[in-house]
Amino acid sequence: MDLALIFQGIGTMFYQESNIVIARIMLIIIGIVLVWLGKRNTLEPLIMIPMGFGMAAVNAGVLFMTSTTTGTLFVDPLVADTNGIMDGLQVYFLQPIYTLTFSNSLIACLVFMGIGVLADVGSLLRYPFTSMFIALFAELGTIAALPIGRAMGLSYGESAAIAVVGGADGPMVLFSSMMLAPEMFVPITVIAYLYLSLTYAGYPFLIRATVPREIRGNVVKLTKKTGITSGEKLAFDVIACVVLCLLLPVAAPLFMSFFLGNAIKESGIIKYTKMLEDVVLYWSTFFLGLLLGVLCDASTILNPKVLPVLILGMIALGLSGIGGIIGGFLVYFINNKNFNPTIGIAGVSCVPTTAKIAQHEVVKVNKRASIIQIAMGANLSGVITSAIITGIYVSMRGYFM
Amino acid sequence: MDDFSISFAIQAYFFTFVISLGMAVLIKLMLWVIRRLTPKTPQPASDTAGE
Numbered sequence: 458m459d460l461a462l463i464f465q466g467i468g469t470m471f472y473q474e475s476n477i478v479i480a481r482i483m484l485i486i487i488g489i490v491l492v493w494l495g496k497r498n499t500l501e502p503l504i505m506i507p508m509g510f511g512m513a514a515v516n517a518g519v520l521f522m523t524s525t526t527t528g529t530l531f532v533d534p535l536v537a538d539t540n541g542i543m544d545g546l547q548v549y550f551l552q553p554i555y556t557l558t559f560s561n562s563l564i565a566c567l568v569f570m571g572i573g574v575l576a577d578v579g580s581l582l583r584y585p586f587t588s589m590f591i592a593l594f595a596e597l598g599t600i601a602a603l604p605i606g607r608a609m610g611l612s613y614g615e616s617a618a619i620a621v622v623g624g625a626d627g628p629m630v631l632f633s634s635m636m637l638a639p640e641m642f643v644p645i646t647v648i649a650y651l652y653l654s655l656t657y658a659g660y661p662f663l664i665r666a667t668v669p670r671e672i673r674g675n676v677v678k679l680t681k682k683t684g685i686t687s688g689e690k691l692a693f694d695v696i697a698c699v700v701l702c703l704l705l706p707v708a709a710p711l712f713m714s715f716f717l718g719n720a721i722k723e724s725g726i727i728k729y730t731k732m733l734e735d736v737v738l739y740w741s742t743f744f745l746g747l748l749l750g751v752l753c754d755a756s757t758i759l760n761p762k763v764l765p766v767l768i769l770g771m772i773a774l775g776l777s778g779i780g781g782i783i784g785g786f787l788v789y790f791i792n793n794k795n796f797n798p799t800i801g802i803a804g805v806s807c808v809p810t811t812a813k814i815a816q817h818e819v820v821k822v823n824k825r826a827s828i829i830q831i832a833m834g835a836n837l838s839g840v841i842t843s844a845i846i847t848g849i850y851v852s853m854r855g856y857f858m
Numbered sequence: 859m860d861d862f863s864i865s866f867a868i869q870a871y872f873f874t875f876v877i878s879l880g881m882a883v884l885i886k887l888m889l890w891v892i893r894r895l896t897p898k899t900p901q902p903a904s905d906t907a908g909e
Contacts, residue, residue: 582889585882593878600871607863616863689892696888697881704877842878849870856866 465520469527473519480755481516488513488750500654501810503739504627504746508650511750531751534559534643551751554744562635564741564748565628566714571738572628572808572840573718574730578693579685580834587788587796587831592838594787595804597780598623599846602773609765614638615645617850619766622649623773624843625656625807631745632711636851643752644763648770650749656807656814660778664818667782668798672789674823675797677831687723694720697841705848712844777805781835803832806839 461468470478491509495502515531522528532551536542545552558564581588599620606616614637621633622645630649634642664673698716702709721729757763785801799819803812812832819826 582885585885586879589878589882593875596871596874600867603867603870604860604863607860613863613866685889689889692888692892693885696884700881700884701877838878841881842874845874845877846870849873853866853870 462521466517469519469521472521473527476759477755480758481519484516484753484755484758485513488516488753491750499658500651503742504650504749505654507743507746508647508750508753511747512753513750515751515754529754532748534752551748555748558741558744559748560635562632562710564745565631565635566710567737567741568628568745569711569714570718570733571741573715573720574722574733574738576715576719576808576837576840577833578690578719578837580830581837582685582689582693584831584834585838588834588838589842590788591781591784591801591804591835592806592842593804594784595777595781595801595806595835595839596624596842596846597783598773598775598777599843601776602769603850605772606765606769609769611762611765611769612638614854615641615762615766616769617854618642618645619769620773621843621847621850622652622770623777623805624839624846625653625774625777625805625811626840626843627653627745629711629843629847632708633847633850636707637854641760641762641766643749643757644760644766645770647749647753647757648763648766650746652770652774653807653810656774656778656805656810659774660802660805660811660814661818663775663778663782664799664802664815667779668785670822673797673799673819674826675789675794675819676823676826677797677800677828678795679830687725691720691723694723701841701845701848705845705852707851708844708848711847715840715844774805778802781805781811797826797828800828800832800835803835804839806836806843808836808840809833811839812836 461471470481488509491500491505491512494500495505495509515529518529518531519527520529530549532549532555533545534555536545542556546556602620602623603616606619607613611619618634618637618641621630627650631642631646634645638645694716698712701712718733721733781801781804782798783801784804785796785798789796789798797819799815803815805811812829815832816827816829819828
């Protein structure tokens with residue numbers, strides 16, 4: 458009796474190359490660590506717990522597919538021909554969700570609809586120029602990472618897709634990597650989500666290092682503005698969606714999803730709002746995390762391009778944070794110091810994480826200071842500017858692909 | 859770094875800059891138009907008026 462054929466998860470380790478085996482063991486450990494860090498709220502639990510689980514399980518559950526090949530029963534991301542997809546749908550248990558929601562970016566759009574429902578565009582409508590100005594500076598990483606990626610030997614498509622990590626918007630990274638670097642979308646998206654989780658941990662240090670304590674506690678004296686009605690928010694959703702779709706049709710699914718989600722909330726259709734918020738957003742986030750984890754098998758991580766992706770993603774996100782703070786300081790000086798530069802970090806569009814981080818850091822210095830209203834405006838502007846850059850990168854792909 | 863990627867990134871940023879600030883102008887314009895077109899609702903008379 459060959460025990461390797463009975464307990465194949467372990468048995469395959471004796472037949473695979475040593476680097477694959479080491480990568481499998483490492484990924485199982487990393488998966489468990491991600492679950493633990495998600496449970497502790499060090500990393501975003503909504504993504505990290507299913508992702509860590511998927512990562513650990515897919516690297517443990519390797520079996521002999523034929524006498525000479527190994528594989529898993531989770532998903533086959535490389536299958537493309539019609540017959541292969543039909544076979545895959547019957548063999549791999551996550552293949553239906555992958556084929557019908559991942560490879561066409563539907564899952565990114567569903568997450569975006571959910572984000573649209575959660576977003577309140579009121580603060581953006583109150584302070585449109587300040588919000589957009591900060592968000593534009595917070596795209597520094599998204600822009601600068603493209604030539605840096607080229608200098609690191611990555612292709613234009615790969616560089617542009619990783620540069621979008623600087624926009625700190627998970628669905629956007631998934632969308633752009635599918636469009637610009639489909640062969641690298643797994644490592645790019647996994648790394649993006651890991652880094653986006655790390656903004657929780659990293660950006661507070663960036664704020665403390667760049668914004669002096671006495672300025673960090675600044676109370677922003679807001680000029681009296683009339684309230685924004687739900688009708689005005691709805692009008693903005695429709696007009697902005699149409700204008701952006703006219704300008705950048707390649708990103709129209711993202712624009713429509715985001716503004717539709719927000720329009721449904723502002724229309725007061727409670728049943729749809731609840732459906733998108735409670736079901737669609739959490740369903741898509743759960744399967745996004747799970748599938749990203751499952752796609753993290755050893756061969757993906759051993760791709761030699763993963764290291765530059767890791768480095769470039771970190772550069773993009775770091776530069777965007779620095780750019781946001783610079784934008785915050787510029788507004789601070791333009792407004793005769795009646796502004797809090799910490800808000801700049803909220804221009805990095807990780808909704809609503811970066812806005813919360815900014816508020817948290819301000820409250821630590823001055824308990825009476827509330828900047829969340831302006832920060833949310835910058836945050837939403839960040840979503841819009843990131844979507845615009847993504848649309849431009851995807852539209853201009855003809856020049857470099 | 860090759861010159862093409864730098865000029866490409868600068869162009870992409872320029873377009874983003876124009877569109878984003880255009881959005882801000884659009885917001886201001888939209889709010890102005892909506893508020894001009896929306897009839898001002900008269901303050902409801904107090905129930906106790908004249909008492």
